Amino acid sequence: MFKHSLPLVVGYLDPGTGSLLFSVIMGVVTTAYFLLKGLYYKVLGVVFGALGWKSPVHEEEHPLVLYSEGRQYFSSFQPLLAELERRGRPCLFLTSDPEDPGLQLASGTIRTACIGAGHAAWRRLNTLKADLCLMTTPGLDVLQIKRSKGVAHYAHLIHAPTDKAFNRAFSFDYFDSVLVCGDHQVRTLRVLEQRRGTKAKDLIDCGCVYYDFMKERLAGLPVRQGQGGGPASVLVAPTWGRNGLLRRYGARILRPLLDAGLTVTVRPHPQSPISEPEVIADLRGQLAAYPNLRWDLSSDPIQAMAASDVMLSDISGVIFDYAFLFEKPVLTVAFTPDKRGMEASDLPYEPWELTVLDSIGRQLNEEDFDRLPDIVASMAASDESRAAIRDLRARSVSHFGSATPRVVDAIETMLDRVKAERA
Amino acid sequence: MVELLHLIFIAPLETALLWVLRSAYALTGSYGAAIILLSLAFNILLLPFYYYAETVQNRERAVQKRLAPKVEEFRAVFTGQERYMMLRTLYRQNGYHPVYALRSLLPLAMQVPFFIATFGLLSSFAPLNGQPFLLFADLGRPDGLLGGVNLMPFVMTAANLASGLVYTRSLTRRDRTQTWIVAGIFLVLLYGSPVGLVLYWTVSNLFSLAKNCVYAQLGRRPRMEFAQ
Structure with a gap:
């Protein structure tokens, strides 16, 4: 009955709606691009993760997991593993580096596994089951390593005396705890929390384990x-x-x-x-x-x-x-x-x-x-x-040369708290 | 499919508009006056949708303006997946997602059927043929008042530009440009239309001008603060 077309009709908009139309078109294009990119990375993650996921310990629940990106962080993890073993605390040490000397530290209480690097490691970590996962890797839940639903508490171990201001943005925002070594680090992390409105983390001043090892x-x-x-x-x-x-x-x-x-x-x-x-x-x-x-x-x-x-x-x-x-x-x-x-x-x-x-x-x-x-x-x-x-x-640098027992004390406190919360 | 959509969304509106047009004609005895009343009624009915649409759009503008420096910063230093992840976190921390821009579609989607119905009704409404109104000899044909050149499309465009001027006073150059483009398209597409239809949109634009003047006078457009 009536002959009309949508493009013509859309031309009949008042200034507000006309502008709105452009915004919508821009919004649709931007959103579609953003979502497609997200989908692309997700598919990549699933495919590559599935291909490279060979770790045999992924179904178990662990009280404590330490994750290291590789041998360069051995100096931060070796003292912790030694102290945990001394205290008889069961622990799973995961590393992305097949040459990580930490793999040789397996014992009655310490288990070790190399989970590979890249997608394989991310997939493994993102499906982890543990009461506590401690890592030196920043960017949890920002970059590829997501918070696993099976992990009750994430802790970050700072392995330098700087205030970490030259880390990539959002490096610490989604950890539950950060083990720090000085007031300057507390100050910076608190300021970032306030400016971004992120959850207040537990900031525990233990010192720098790395210096224990080096000393x-x-x-x-x-x-x-x-x-x-x-x-x-x-x-x-x-x-x-x-x-x-x-x-x-x-x-x-x-x-x-x-x-x-x-x-x-x-x-x-x-x-x-x-x-x-x-x-x-x-x-x-x-x-x-x-x-x-x-x-x-x-x-x-x-x-x-x-x-x-x-x-x-x-x-x-x-x-x-x-x-x-x-x-x-x-x-x-x-x-x-x-x-x-x-x-x-x-x-x-x-x-x-x-x-x-x-x-x-x-x-x-x-x-x-x-x-x-x-x-x-x-x-x-x-x-x-x-x-x-x-x-x-x-x-x-608090507790210079003697940070390890304090970090392990903090780990035990966190584990006890998780256990109490779960009970 | 298109016919089904037309049947569901457009046909009832056309019936309603036709009823309003005929009632207004019965009341005034003039199709010109009836079109003016129809336009006013239509615009008043759409006012809440406009309000909502602008609210959503303003909120979108406010968020984008606030996040723009950080987005630029991340675009300058990150690439590929890293950039995607950093931007995603930025949006997350600000309670925003680009998909929210699509919320602006809702009010527009609500308006489009009205536009289609009105356009369909007035561009080929037989009773307008031969009906005079004020200066116009025939509401069913282009006016040709300036020695064969149509006057009303320019009046309508002047009202549109004035409205746009008020509307975009506090907005960016991009918004202003968009408004001018829309007005230009408006003029080109409507130039050869029956004067009855052009009259309808001229009144609509004058209504829009009045609305924008009131907003400007009140010193505000509908705004919602962005939730932190």
Whole structure:
């Protein structure tokens, strides 16, 4: 009876509805794209998870599960596993690394299993059944590792003295507890909770287990003390990515040290050869002619740390390990770090690590690069520097060298609480 | 399928509109006046839908505006699945999901049948043929008042642009552009239509202008604060 078409009719809208129409079209397109992307990743997860899921222990319920991404976190898990075994606490240790030395620590009470990496591991973890799952991996329920319905309590073990502001955003938001090692970490985590309206976590100040492990190792290690008249030894240990020193300055910062005859050991972040191999390859090519340059790609940093007088770095967690364990100064290159996408971008103050750089050594500007050999010489011989480091450590790392029993106490308290809640 | 939808959603409305048009004609004795009354009745009836639609849209705008800096930040530094997951968490923490944008579809979906029914009714309503009204010799044909050029589509567009000007005063350039585009489409599509139909939409646009002036005067459009 009537001849009309929808597009024509839609043209007859008043300004409000016309604008609404555009919004709807945009909304539909955006939403469809977002949902399709989500579906795509979900399908990928199911397919790859199913293909790689070979772990034989997935149906059991466990009181306590520790998950490690790999051998690089052994220093955080070994002391815990030893203490748990000493106390007779049953525990399942899962790792994504078939070479993780933690796998060798199986005993009467400790069970170990490698669950593979990537989708296989995520699928396994996302269907875990446990009273408590403790991990050093951030981003629970944000990235691929989701909160499993079968896990009553998730705890994160912080394995660095920094306030974690340079972690990816939302790193800790969905844990029930975080085991911290200082008030600065409590402050940052609380501020982030308030700004985001996320649930208040239990923040338990136990100290840093990693330092217990490292301190024990240091006990039997020859540590270089003083230069003995020879040239200073500089360990260059940057972080990776946008804020990394090697990517930002490359050979420009290394040449003055090498030209002055100093021994320079470059130890790239373990992620660098994986995520930015071109940066490393380029530098190696440029500096190949220097006999006083060493590249240290070993998994363990401690030898290189012990054999050096001064560290040159950026905003990397390793600078505090160096300062706190060896009481030797760290030179950091001052720059405005890129905070985008990191917890730091939601903080109304500067991250802790940016405020204490002069307490563990000295901040450098680009203008200082040519004077680096002199700066290294003066810092390497400084007693004031050592005192400042000790003072900062006392204020920032609780239970330095004796954190393990406290962390295990906290684990037992959490387990008891879960049991009481379930009863 | 289309016929079934028409039967369910459009036909009853057409009947109702036809009833209103005929009643208004019986009351006034003029199809021109009847169309004006029909337009006013239609707009008053749709007022709550408009209100709801704008409320939803404003809320959507407010959320998008608030989240935009963080979305931009994440888009700049994350890619692929990581970006998807970070954005999903951002939305989750703000009680939002892009799928909520689809809620705006509901009021629109409610309005579309009214539009189709009105358009269908007036574009081919035989009793309008030969009916004069004010300046117009025949409500069933284009007016051709400016030496063969139609006047009413321009009057209607002027009312539309004025309404749009008031509506988009506090909105973004994109919103303004969208409004101009809609007005332009409006003019092109309606230019050759019977003057009765153009009269209907002119009154509708004037109603919209009055509504937007009242909102502007009150210093507010319907708004809902976004729940934290």
